[in-house]
Amino acid sequence: MNTLSAPSQLRLVAIPRLAAGGRWRVEAMRSISEPMLLWFTKGQGRITVAGVTRGYTANNALFIPAGVMHGFEVGPQVFGTAVFFGRDCDVTLPAAPQHLRIREVSVQQELNLILDHIGREMDSDSPAHDRATRHYLGLLGVWVERQVARAAADAPPPDATRRLVVRFAALLERDFRSGMGVADFAAQLGVTPTHLTRCCKQTCGRPASALLHDRLIFEARKMLSETDMPVGRIADSLGFTSPAYFTRAFQHMTGKSPSAFRRSI
Structure with a gap:
């Protein structure tokens, strides 16, 4: 029987905290051993993923699979949330990096609400809170999948x-x-x-x-x-x-x- 418990290594981290030990920790080329979603809610900068640099602004979501080389600027005005899915996460996620520019306010609010629910359930001691976290995490995976499909319909093929x-x-x-x-x-x-x-x-x-x-x-x-x-x-x-x-x-x-x-x- 699948109990749908949340991945043990799931973390939500404020993006400014990622550079707490030095900006080199996020700006230099590196990779991590788990999937990651960056959701920028304020500020702007540049991000390089798999050797391709683009600008990011508020309401941009960046999905980076495990093992993909990346680095990004984190200035003092940059805010948002990083979701680390953990190595044992079995939620359906994209196989390739994704840069999603979310223009519709309702879609932005949907993601903010999902992340808020995940954070609340992770911090809760209510019964079945880890199952609730797992369900909200599944909704996050669905949100990403839908936005990738929408973006792919408008994107030119890579040269x-x-x-x-x-x-x-x-x-x-x-x-x-x-x-x-x-x-x-x-x-x-x-x-x-x-x-x-x-x-x-x-x-x-x-x-x-x-x-x-x-x-x-x-x-x-x-x-x-x-x-x-x-x-x-x-x-x-x-x-x-x-x-x-x-x-x-x-x-x-x-x-x-x-x-x-x-x-x-």
Whole structure:
């Protein structure tokens, strides 16, 4: 018998809190191991998902599947809610990233109401509150599915440039620890490094090398702040040829040496 209990790792987090430990935690290229929905209710900025950069404003919803590389700006005027569905979530969700611009006030209110119900039930000790949470979570999945279907009816098919960069972003997320450079990734994609860089600049305004370095340095900062692993082992685990090269690259990107960054946390 299915008891319809809520996923154990489900969380609702205010978007400003995501950057509480440093804006690099949301702005650098990274991925997470669970699906996520970002619902922006105020402010604006840019978000890069799978190598494609777009602007976001209030009443934009961004769905990002697990394992998809992304990063977004969080200025002081940006507010909203991030929904982390948890690794064990079995609610039907899109397989690909989605950027939904919700213009109808009634549809905006519908999402706000669903999120409010989820939060209330998660915080409640009333009987069957976790089943209620699970049902509201299912309604959230339905809301996303309907908005994706509406958006797909009006969206042009992705062009060859965007398709290539999406493939590069997926490959980069899988193999960024391997020590491969842009030329290696380009070879796997069957294009030249120059062409790959040109396409990345068109879709996100940054060369392919910047996406690679950003992803590596985010992972390095995460390991430095959350583990006691020696700097040399971190460098090796991320595919750097030597600790000295890793230190130079890290300092160039962050303005601090790895050791100084660790001390500042």
